[in-house]
Amino acid sequence: MRGPCDARERAPILFFARTSLATIPTSPAILQASIDPSSGCRSIASKREAVLKKNGFEKLRLTACAGAMGLLAGVCGVSRSARAAVVPTGGSITLAGARWGEFRNSASTGPFATGGFAMTSGSLTGPARNDAFDGAMLCRVNGTTFANPGGTVDVSPVAGGQKVTSNTATIGSLQVQMTYYASSSNPVLRGICTVTNPTGSPIAVTLMMGSNLGSDSGTTIHNTSSGDAVVDSADRWFVSSDLSPATGDPVLLIGRFGTGASALPTLIQIPGGGNDNFIDQYTFTLAAGATSSIMQLAWLNTDVAPANANAPNFDSIATLQSAGLLSDLSAAELARIINYAAGAASAPTAVPTLSETGGLILAVMVGASALVHFARRRTAGDA
Numbered sequence: 001m002r003g004p005c006d007a008r009e010r011a012p013i014l015f016f017a018r019t020s021l022a023t024i025p026t027s028p029a030i031l032q033a034s035i036d037p038s039s040g041c042r043s044i045a046s047k048r049e050a051v052l053k054k055n056g057f058e059k060l061r062l063t064a065c066a067g068a069m070g071l072l073a074g075v076c077g078v079s080r081s082a083r084a085a086v087v088p089t090g091g092s093i094t095l096a097g098a099r100w101g102e103f104r105n106s107a108s109t110g111p112f113a114t115g116g117f118a119m120t121s122g123s124l125t126g127p128a129r130n131d132a133f134d135g136a137m138l139c140r141v142n143g144t145t146f147a148n149p150g151g152t153v154d155v156s157p158v159a160g161g162q163k164v165t166s167n168t169a170t171i172g173s174l175q176v177q178m179t180y181y182a183s184s185s186n187p188v189l190r191g192i193c194t195v196t197n198p199t200g201s202p203i204a205v206t207l208m209m210g211s212n213l214g215s216d217s218g219t220t221i222h223n224t225s226s227g228d229a230v231v232d233s234a235d236r237w238f239v240s241s242d243l244s245p246a247t248g249d250p251v252l253l254i255g256r257f258g259t260g261a262s263a264l265p266t267l268i269q270i271p272g273g274g275n276d277n278f279i280d281q282y283t284f285t286l287a288a289g290a291t292s293s294i295m296q297l298a299w300l301n302t303d304v305a306p307a308n309a310n311a312p313n314f315d316s317i318a319t320l321q322s323a324g325l326l327s328d329l330s331a332a333e334l335a336r337i338i339n340y341a342a343g344a345a346s347a348p349t350a351v352p353t354l355s356e357t358g359g360l361i362l363a364v365m366v367g368a369s370a371l372v373h374f375a376r377r378r379t380a381g382d383a
């Protein structure tokens with residue numbers, strides 16, 4: 001069962017956030033924490049109507065957005081990457097029959113000894129099935145677990161769901177950012193850890209990503225993509241539960257990587273047999289100026305059979321797209337996800353370099369020289 005609410009969940013708290021969609025007049029929005037009837041804990045809901053009455057344009061926009069979803073700090077997203085609302089960490093998203101609780105730093109969550117930034121607990125809301133995960137989809141880069149700096153996250157409605165975007169942390173010389181995407185059509189959470197090398201030299205990256213599945217000593221593996229009940233490095237996905245898959249924690253379908261991916265993981269923590277820690281490790285080199293991402297997914301299920309039925313959705317970029325689980329990502333963002341996208345896609349943003357420009361000038365000069373030479377020969381031949 002779910003643990004008691006923490007201090008921040010108990011009492012309504014008023015705070016301010018600022019909308020920042022470029023196409024929309026910026027105005028402060030009052031957000032209020034409210035009590036989630038399903039859990040008895042605080043969830044963050046918008047209380048913007050009073051503010052928006054003053055602004056006809058925003059009122060119109062609110063009406064257009066109103067049916068979208070019950071969300072944290074709602075501003076209707078129009079862009080794939082719109083940063084709609086910056087709110088304090090600790091909020092939750094309730095969407096598509098799932099409650100994704102408390103996106104925040106915690107010292108005692110996840111599979112790494114040091115804790116970190118995570119989605120800390122997942123639930124199905126009807127029928128109520130609580131307590132999946134003790135920290136989901138944490139990211140550790142070159143020995144440092146990502147912790148969200150600044151105490152805030154951006155929460156935006158995006159195509160097909162809601163997206164939580166962390167602030168950017170500097171780890172060594174690398175910039176690291178986390179996003180979590182909750183689907184509006186299925187109880188699926190997608191985590192993406194993105195690493196950028198802003199320097200002028202390549203950097204070797206060891207990136208670990210994983211979860212504490214929350215099934216504790218009862219952790220049991222029911223299925224994997226190889227067809228057996230043992231998680232090994234070649235399994236793209238696995239199905240796990242606690243000792244009561246029909247009545248206990250939600251049964252988890254976990255996505256690790258896709259067919260044809262350019263980067264494959266090594267299992268550092270193998271879930272099953274009572275171990276609920278799952279960690280994958282990727283090693284790669286980030287070129288100067290390059291960005292790469294690692295993605296993991298989780299689908300909450302009421303039992304093993306529906307989890308098995310959902311599993312093929314996690315096979316590849318194509319099946320994820322068909323399931324609407326990547327709708328918010330641009331082609332460039334997709335190409336950077338090296339454990340799902342084909343081909344090494346960590347090249348830096350294409351900008352003309354000195355050598356390319358020089359080559360072009362050289363080619364033009366050679367061509368011009370040849371023309372002059374040809375013309376002279378013709379002139380000589382004619383004489």
Ligand SMILES: [Ca+2]
Nearest residue numbers: 131214215249
């Ligand atoms: Ca649990």
Ligand SMILES: [Ca+2]
Nearest residue numbers: 134214216276
């Ligand atoms: Ca646990």
Ligand SMILES: [Ca+2]
Nearest residue numbers: 224226230232
């Ligand atoms: Ca297997």
